[in-house]
Amino acid sequence: MGTFEQYMEQATAGGADRQLPGCVAIAATKNGIAYSRSFGMQSVDPASPLSDKPMTPDTTMWIASCTKLVTAIAAMQCVEKGLLNLDDDVSSILTEFKNPDILVGFEDDTGQPIYKKTTGFITLRMLLTHQSGLGYSFIQPELAQYSKYAKLDPEFGKKLLAESYLFPLLYEPGTSWSYGVGLDWAGLMVERVTGKTLGAYMEENILKPIGMNSTSFRIKERADILSRRADMALRTAEGVVVPNPTRFFSDDAPDDHGGGGLFSCPQDYVNLLVSVLKNDGTLLTPPAMDVLFTPCLSPDAIVELRKNRATMYKTFRESKPGSAAVVKVIQPDEMNYAPGGQISERGWLGGRKAGSMSWGGLPNLIWVLDRESDIALLFCTQLLPPGDAAVKAAFERFEYAVYNGELGNIGVKD
Numbered sequence: 001m002g003t004f005e006q007y008m009e010q011a012t013a014g015g016a017d018r019q020l021p022g023c024v025a026i027a028a029t030k031n032g033i034a035y036s037r038s039f040g041m042q043s044v045d046p047a048s049p050l051s052d053k054p055m056t057p058d059t060t061m062w063i064a065s066c067t068k069l070v071t072a073i074a075a076m077q078c079v080e081k082g083l084l085n086l087d088d089d090v091s092s093i094l095t096e097f098k099n100p101d102i103l104v105g106f107e108d109d110t111g112q113p114i115y116k117k118t119t120g121f122i123t124l125r126m127l128l129t130h131q132s133g134l135g136y137s138f139i140q141p142e143l144a145q146y147s148k149y150a151k152l153d154p155e156f157g158k159k160l161l162a163e164s165y166l167f168p169l170l171y172e173p174g175t176s177w178s179y180g181v182g183l184d185w186a187g188l189m190v191e192r193v194t195g196k197t198l199g200a201y202m203e204e205n206i207l208k209p210i211g212m213n214s215t216s217f218r219i220k221e222r223a224d225i226l227s228r229r230a231d232m233a234l235r236t237a238e239g240v241v242v243p244n245p246t247r248f249f250s251d252d253a254p255d256d257h258g259g260g261g262l263f264s265c266p267q268d269y270v271n272l273l274v275s276v277l278k279n280d281g282t283l284l285t286p287p288a289m290d291v292l293f294t295p296c297l298s299p300d301a302i303v304e305l306r307k308n309r310a311t312m313y314k315t316f317r318e319s320k321p322g323s324a325a326v327v328k329v330i331q332p333d334e335m336n337y338a339p340g341g342q343i344s345e346r347g348w349l350g351g352r353k354a355g356s357m358s359w360g361g362l363p364n365l366i367w368v369l370d371r372e373s374d375i376a377l378l379f380c381t382q383l384l385p386p387g388d389a390a391v392k393a394a395f396e397r398f399e400y401a402v403y404n405g406e407l408g409n410i411g412v413k414d
Contacts, residue, residue: 003401003406004025004397004398004400004401004406004407005037005039007394007397008020008023008025008037008039008394008397009039011039011390011394012039012040012041013040014041014044016240018044018241019241019390020039020040020241020381020383020390020391020394021040021041021043021044021230021233021241021381021382021383022038022039022040022041022042022043022054022055022059022230022381022382023038023039023040023055023379023380023381023391023394024036024037024038024039024055024056024057024059024266024378024379024380024381025037025038025039025378025379025380025398026057026266026270026377026378026379027375027376027377027378027398027402027407027410028270028273028274028277028375028376028378029274029277029374029375029376029410029411030274030277030278030279030374032274033270033274034407034408034410034411035402035407035408035410036057036266038054038055038056038057038059039055040054040055041053041054041055042054042055042059042230042231043230043231043233043243044231044233044241044242044243045231045243048231048243050230050231055230057265057266057267057270058214058228058265058266058267059228059229059230059265059266060214060219060225060226060228060229060230060263060264060265061229061230061263061264061265061266061363061365061380061381061382062232062247062248062249062262062263062361062363062382063262063263063264063269063361063365063380064249064260064361064362064363064365065183065259065260065359065360065361065362066262066264066269066359066360066361066365066367067183067257067258067259067260067261067262067361068183068258068259068260068341068359069272069340069341069359069367070202070206070258070262070272071183071186071187071190071198071258071259072128072183072186072292072339072340072341073206073283073284073292073340074187074190074198074201074202074205074206074258075124075128075186075187075189075190075339076284076288076291076292076339077205077206077283077284077288078189078190078193078194079124079288080284080285080288083193083194084124084189084190084193085124086123086124086125086128086291086339087123087124087125088123088124089121089122089123090121090122090123090124090127090185090189091121091122093189093192093193094122094185094188094189094192096162096166097121097122097185099117099118100117100118100122100133100168100169100173101115101116101117101118101168101169102115102116102117102118102133102168102169102170102171102172103115103142103143103146103167103168103169103170104116106145106149111145111149112149113146113149113168115168118133118169118172118173119172120172120173120174121173122173123173123174124186124189125296125339126173126174126182127182127183127185127186127189128182128183128186128339128340129177129182129296129297129301129337129338129339130177130178130179130180130182130337131173131174131175131176131177131297131298131301131337132169132173132174132180132182132185133169133170133171133172133173133176133178134165134167134169134170134178134180134181134182134185135167135170135178135179135180135181136179136180136181137152137167139178139179139180140170140178140180142170143167143170146167146168147167152164159254160254160255161181161184161185161187161188161255161257162188165181165184165185167180167181174298174301175298175300175301176298176300176301176304177297177301177302177304177305177308177337178304179308181259182259183258183259183260184257184258184259184260185258186258187256187257187258187259188255188258190258191256197217197256198217198256198258199216199217199218199256206272206283209282209283210271210272210274210275210282210283211268211271212264212268212269212271212272213268214228214264214265214267214268215262215263215264215265215268215269216262216263216264217253217256217257217261217262217263219251219263220251220252222263225263225265228265229263230382231243231244231382232244232246232247232248232363232382232383232384233381233382233383233384234383234384234385235383235384235385235388235390241383244384248362248363248384249261260361260362266378266380269367269378269380270376270378273367273369273376273378274376276289276292276369276376277369277371277374277375277376279371291338291339292338292339292340292357293338293340293343293355293357293369293371294338294339295336295337295338295343295345296336296337296338296339297336297337301337302336305335305336305337305342306333306334306335309331309335309342310333312387313331315389316387316389316392316393319389327350327396327397327400328349328350328396328400329348329349329350329351329352329396329399329400329403330348330349330350330351331344331348332344332345332346332347332348332349334346338357340357340369341357341358341359341369342357342358342359343355343356343357344356344357344358348399350399350400350403350404351399351400351403352368352370352373352375352377352399352403353370353372353373354372355370355371355372356368356369356370356371356372356373357369362384362386363381363382363383363384363386364381364382364383364384364386364387364388364391365378365379365380365381366378366379366391366392366395367379368399370411372412373403373411373412374411374412375402375403375410375411375412377395377398377399377402379391379394379395379398
């Protein structure tokens with residue numbers, strides 16, 4: 001069995017057999033970075049000057065839904081300040097949801113949406129944990145159909161949030177789970193109660209205090225960040241890694257997208273993970289940090305989340321390169337969701353402990369926070385489409401290497 005680093009060097013090597021574009025893998029504890037290694041180049045396009053420039057921890061990336069953890073912390077800070085409440089009706093702040101509709105179908109002849117009214121209301125907790133009934137038009141087919149009917153812009157970051165993300169609900173708030181735009185609306189709540197843009201609020205209360213100096217929603221206004229940006233890659237249907245023709249997310253978004261609009265670098269983002277592990281009150285008080293990690297799905301939402309996760313994991317395991325290999329980190333079925341992210345209610349065989357929180361970003365970024373072991377993991381790349389099996393396999397190999405001593409004595413050991 002080769003080492004993790006041998007695995008990654010081979011996977012990111014140029015040529016026809018390339019499995020991955022450039023990647024960065026970092027493991028940290030509350031005392032800081034314990035392991036950091038970059039692999040491959042900043043572009044897979046041989047015509048790009050970045051094709052000869054190594055990927056580094058300072059390389060700028062669109063971190064997409066890794067933004068959600070930052071927004072959740074911002075929202076929890078507002079809860080601590082008494083500006084927001086986790087369980088109040090959000091419509092006192094988000095007036096767009098005074099009388100939300102639930103989408104139940106479409107008329108056969110006209111394609112017009114068919115609605116029914118909710119009997120309850122949406123809360124901030126529901127927005128943070130994806131129980132509000134909101135979704136994503138690129139994930140839920142019914143929202144894709146609705147967006148086409150309503151002529152909503154399908155491109156991320158092109159229009160104002162209140163125009164492009166005002167979807168009807170998929171179900172009664174609090175009764176199920178669907179990944180969606182809830183964190184974007186939570187970010188708007190932060191803006192409306194603080195009187196600041198989400199980026200300005202984060203800069204003052206999160207980014208500067210922990211040294212995230214290369215993170216911004218406004219990449220065009222930060223030449224220092226823009227100059228270090230990696231190219232986006234694409235895996236074709238044939239499995240070949242090629243240059244992606246677009247950046248996917250707009251550089252000129254008119255709003256700060258709390259669900260996925262930040263540009264950052266691995267070195268910056270790991271500062272956030274370290275601060276969470278440290279839990280010294282810089283970001284949140286310890287009780288509020290516990291709330292960030294406390295799973296709170298309703299029984300039916302748990303069923304839906306676990307079904308979603310199990311389906312994705314089964315697909316990965318069956319398609320995983322080298323799935324018959326000895327190195328495996330096995331995901332349990334017992335998953336839940338907290339305001340900060342997905343929670344594993346049981347430990348992973350060969351990896352993270354029970355209570356660990358995790359999520360990632362659309363161009364195949366992944367993070368894990370294991371407070372019991374005092375370990376944070378971060379794996380970053382810029383590859384579309386999301387959910388790439390080769391990236392998941394590489395991250396599994398990384399997690400195994402960290403938890404089984406291959407990369408040194410990281411975190412708390414049994």
